[in-house]
Amino acid sequence: MSSQLIFFILAALSIMSALFVVFSKNPIYSVIWLIVCFFSIAGHYIMLNAQFLAIVHIIVYAGAIMVLMLFTVMLLNLNKATEPHKPMLYKLAAMISGGLMLLVLLASMRSTALGAYASPAYTESGYVQNVGMVLFTEFLLPFEMTSVLFIAAMIGAVVLAKKEVH
């Protein structure tokens, strides 16, 4: 069962790198582990036969967002472990509440009845043609609205990051 093996390898990689993002002391290492996590999630998308989203995911996240994050880390000179430690009690409380949330979500998922879906290997829902058809017919107006959102975000980022010290 090669696809199961690939799934488990990718799942182990993504969970491990996500844990390293949270637990590494140096912000640079966190960013790099997050890039590894994003690539493994792109691998999951390819396993789910969603090639278009896998490529877009790599371009947007690994190409744009993480470069922006790395620039910020280096610009702010955060590339050393300067973060003062929270008390052990806080860390323990954070771990316990995260674990409890995981437990509640998994327990609620156990009683979920999933429909009898087709195998993703044979669906063509992730192909560029099908995604593009849905995107430019049903979701044309939201697609155009995202350009307004981007303009607003761009102007907002420029205004916020302008050099002025209060």
Added chain:
Amino acid sequence: MIQANPQNWYLVLSTILFSIGVMGVLMRRNALIILMCIELMLNSVNLLLVSFSAYAGNSEGQVFVFFIMVVAAAEVAVGLALLVSIYRNLATTDIDVLSKLKW
């Protein structure tokens, strides 16, 4: 021939990733790492949406993931601009220092 994995596996995987993101938001004090953990949570939800879309044979979930990516990119741009501005004024990104809006 590709054998399909059960969809439950994807549900469990994205739940685990989301919980790791929540844990990071609660645990870390560096605002940049909190932003990264939020990205992690968004990605786990994306994975769940893609898996539902693929198993249902319906492209609309993938269009939603596309829009979530757009929102995430805008959020990161504004968030990092805020962070740079905060760092210029206070010379720190520690969230425990930024407590003026707390009451």
